[in-house]
Amino acid sequence: LSAHRHDPHRVLAVVAERRLSLELPTLDLGFVIALHVRAQRAQLAAFDEQQLADIFAEVCTALEPGAEHLKKRATYAIARLREQRMLARVDGHGLVRTGEYALTRLATGIVEFFLEEDVLTRESLTLLTATLRTTLAEVVAAAEGAGTVVETWQRAVVGPLRVTVSELVAGIERRQRGLDLQQEEFQAEIRRLLEADWFGAIERCQGLLESTSATLRELNEILLRETSMLLALVHDLEELALGSGVPDAEDAVQRVIEQLDRIAAWGASRQRAWSEYFQYVHRYLRDVVRLDPSRALVQRLRDQLTGTAGKPFALTIAGAVPIRLLRTVAPPRDQLPVVRPKAPREKEPAADDGVDPQEVLDGQVQRALDGGRRTLAAVTGAVNDEVAEGERYVMAGRVAQTAARLARARADRERPWVAVDDQLVIEDWRLATTGQGGRR
Amino acid sequence: MTRGFAMLQDVIMDPDFPATDLALRHGRHIDRDDAARYALLLDGQEHLEAFYRRYGCELIYKADGYFYLLPTSDALPRRHLGVGDMLVGQALALLYLDPASVERGGLVTKEQVIEQLVTVLGGDALIRLFLPKRRRIDERLAQKMVRAKVDEAIRRLAALGFAEAIELPAGAAPRAAGGARADDGRLRLRPALLRFAEPVRGLSAPAEALAKLVADGEIALVDDAPADGEGEGDEAGEGGGDGDGDGDDEPELET
Numbered sequence: 236l237s238a239h240r241h242d243p244h245r246v247l248a249v250v251a252e253r254r255l256s257l258e259l260p261t262l263d264l265g266f267v268i269a270l271h272v273r274a275q276r277a278q279l280a281a282f283d284e285q286q287l288a289d290i291f292a293e294v295c296t297a298l299e300p301g302a303e304h305l306k307k308r309a310t311y312a313i314a315r316l317r318e319q320r321m322l323a324r325v326d327g328h329g330l331v332r333t334g335e336y337a338l339t340r341l342a343t344g345i346v347e348f349f350l351e352e353d354v355l356t357r358e359s360l361t362l363l364t365a366t367l368r369t370t371l372a373e374v375v376a377a378a379e380g381a382g383t384v385v386e387t388w389q390r391a392v393v394g395p396l397r398v399t400v401s402e403l404v405a406g407i408e409r410r411q412r413g414l415d416l417q418q419e420e421f422q423a424e425i426r427r428l429l430e431a432d433w434f435g436a437i438e439r440c441q442g443l444l445e446s447t448s449a450t451l452r453e454l455n456e457i458l459l460r461e462t463s464m465l466l467a468l469v470h471d472l473e474e475l476a477l478g479s480g481v482p483d484a485e486d487a488v489q490r491v492i493e494q495l496d497r498i499a500a501w502g503a504s505r506q507r508a509w510s511e512y513f514q515y516v517h518r519y520l521r522d523v524v525r526l527d528p529s530r531a532l533v534q535r536l537r538d539q540l541t542g543t544a545g546k547p548f549a550l551t552i553a554g555a556v557p558i559r560l561l562r563t564v565a566p567p568r569d570q571l572p573v574v575r576p577k578a579p580r581e582k583e584p585a586a587d588d589g590v591d592p593q594e595v596l597d598g599q600v601q602r603a604l605d606g607g608r609r610t611l612a613a614v615t616g617a618v619n620d621e622v623a624e625g626e627r628y629v630m631a632g633r634v635a636q637t638a639a640r641l642a643r644a645r646a647d648r649e650r651p652w653v654a655v656d657d658q659l660v661i662e663d664w665r666l667a668t669t670g671q672g673g674r675r
Numbered sequence: 676m677t678r679g680f681a682m683l684q685d686v687i688m689d690p691d692f693p694a695t696d697l698a699l700r701h702g703r704h705i706d707r708d709d710a711a712r713y714a715l716l717l718d719g720q721e722h723l724e725a726f727y728r729r730y731g732c733e734l735i736y737k738a739d740g741y742f743y744l745l746p747t748s749d750a751l752p753r754r755h756l757g758v759g760d761m762l763v764g765q766a767l768a769l770l771y772l773d774p775a776s777v778e779r780g781g782l783v784t785k786e787q788v789i790e791q792l793v794t795v796l797g798g799d800a801l802i803r804l805f806l807p808k809r810r811r812i813d814e815r816l817a818q819k820m821v822r823a824k825v826d827e828a829i830r831r832l833a834a835l836g837f838a839e840a841i842e843l844p845a846g847a848a849p850r851a852a853g854g855a856r857a858d859d860g861r862l863r864l865r866p867a868l869l870r871f872a873e874p875v876r877g878l879s880a881p882a883e884a885l886a887k888l889v890a891d892g893e894i895a896l897v898d899d900a901p902a903d904g905e906g907e908g909d910e911a912g913e914g915g916g917d918g919d920g921d922g923d924d925e926p927e928l929e930t
Contacts, residue, residue: 422780426774430774511780516780519781522738522740522866522869523771523869532872532875532876533772535875536768536772537769539872539881540766540796541795544874544881545882547758547896548897549758549761550870550871550893550894551754551892551894552743552754552755553699553700553702553732553743554701554702555700555751555752557697557701
């Protein structure tokens with residue numbers, strides 16, 4: 236877990252993978268606390284099995300009087316605590332002899348939460364920040380003399396930053412959390428005082444509020460002043476670490492900076508939150524408690540709500556219709572009809588490099604005449620052989636016109652009808668080439 | 676810091692005036708938590724009292740630390756809270772007076788509001804009050820509908836400045852004296868809730884106090900009308916909510 240301590244996703248993944256859990260009923264918690272107290276009082280580093288059983292029996296007598304099978308229950312309780320890593324066997328002899336057990340850091344942490352009132356006070360904060368300042372100054376001095384020697388940086392800078400400085404800062408943070416808890420207890424205390432004594436509780440409530448406010452204000456002032464000095468030292472250290480090129484040193488300095496920022500932010504945020512609460516409770520004491528010393532208002536309001544105190548009523552309130560604000564909108568643009576780009580209906584004439592059909596026809600007719608065909612029917616037949624069937628009628632007219640132009644046409648008064656093919660019959664002419672003295 | 680408003684014009688020219696004026700006209704109660712508006716009203720109180728009197732209404736300042744506008748003529752429309760809003764408002768006022776709310780800095784959950792109503796009125800009576808038209812109704816459905824109506828009433832009352840839905844930035848953990856997420860259904864109770872307790876706050880008998888408040892135009896007596904039997908479609912202004920479309924919307928009476 237410690238390898239991934241800065242990555243919450245990975246930490247959670249490890250917690251899920253190992254299925255970590257804690258289950259600590261009152262009896263087990265009492266057992267752990269009793270062990271801690273006994274260890275402190277008798278200066279014990281570890282307990283043998285008989286001592287554990289005796290202490291468990293005492294706890295049972297206090298918490299569950301009349302419980303039976305104490306030895307068996309002690310065995311199970313010890314097993315539960317070992318499974319949850321709150322009790323560790325420290326002798327290492329295994330089966331050879333009965334074991335010796337000590338509370339783990341986890342168990343000690345839990346016990347300290349319940350037993351020790353580590354609350355931030357003016358004295359503890361001043362002492363801790365002064366020690367922190369001295370330690371940091373020593374670390375800065377060591378860093379200045381360390382040059383770029385990695386071993387010296389590790390021993391004289393990184394080590395103290397990670398252990399001494401971090402522990403001191405963690406001590407302040409732990410006490411801050413203690414003070415948070417104390418504030419919550421004060422809030423609950425104010426409630427209890429009001430419920431118990433109502434009007435008579437005003438003075439004590441105000442006393443609690445003002446003492447907490449004064450404490451927070453004082454602590455915030457110390458934090459602001461001290462953290463700025465501490466941060467100045469750490470920034471010097473950061474510059475030295477950057478110059479040394481030792482990555483561990485940069486990381487360690489960065490962590491201390493983050494811790495100090497967090498400590499400073501705590502003071503401001505708690506003072507603000509408490510200030511809001513302070514104002515709220517003061518208003519409550521002034522507007523509710525002082526104006527209703529006999530605390531009759533709640534009952535009268537209940538009677539009013541149930542309808543036993545009088546007729547139902549409704550509060551009158553102003554109910555102006557919301558002003559209709561005309562929106563400033565851009566005038567809509569005229570919608571243009573959907574059109575295609577305009578194009579000229581008639582295409583402009585363009586030069587065509589294609590073959591002139593009349594020229595082709597002239598060639599065909601001329602070849603037929605040159606081939607010795609001397610009648611229109613023969614020429615038409617020759618040309619029509621090269622034309623599709625459906626175009627032969629039209630082509631016959633064009634052949635006649637072309638033949639008349641290229642040759643001299645002669646016809647009798649009565650022109651004979653001559654079949655060109657199976658489907659076409661024309662009035663025939665005789666044709667003579669122009670060289671034969673024909674008319675054009 | 677107190678601003679010296681020598682003339683009404685100075686008050687009106689204040690950048691906070693338009694929003695404050697609109698809020699008051701829509702029935703909102705303005706207390707210290709609306710810091711800028713409250714300060715404006717406090718500093719310009721003398722000028723504004725005369726100003727609103729010309730509109731036929733009184734700018735009321737209560738010693739509990741809040742302002743509101745009370746129409747005394749027909750020049751400015753007025754309305755009365757519906758029965759459901761009155762029930763929820765009185766429950767909120769009871770919570771406001773409860774030392775348990777003091778421990779939490781005036782924060783309550785919607786569940787606590789419903790619990791308060793059930794404790795004082797009883798579950799069956801609560802359903803009858805909110806759903807009088809429903810003669811035979813599945814209990815589970817009825818409870819769901821009542822919860823929805825309480826939610827609507829809370830939303831309308833919050834719009835009128837009687838409470839405030841708490842919102843915290845994403846990722847911020849709720850604290851006992853701090854706040855909670857809006858989706859937790861938490862509310863911060865505000866001093867204007869004491870208006871619901873006005874008839875029983877004084878030393879005089881409730882009937883006498885009621886008569887005086889009626890005479891002052893602060894309240895209107897209503898028949899034992901059910902929460903959803905007062906017509907429909909008359910919601911107006913900021914306090915109007917959007918109903919659930921089942922014809923049981925909580926109306927506010929307009930006069």
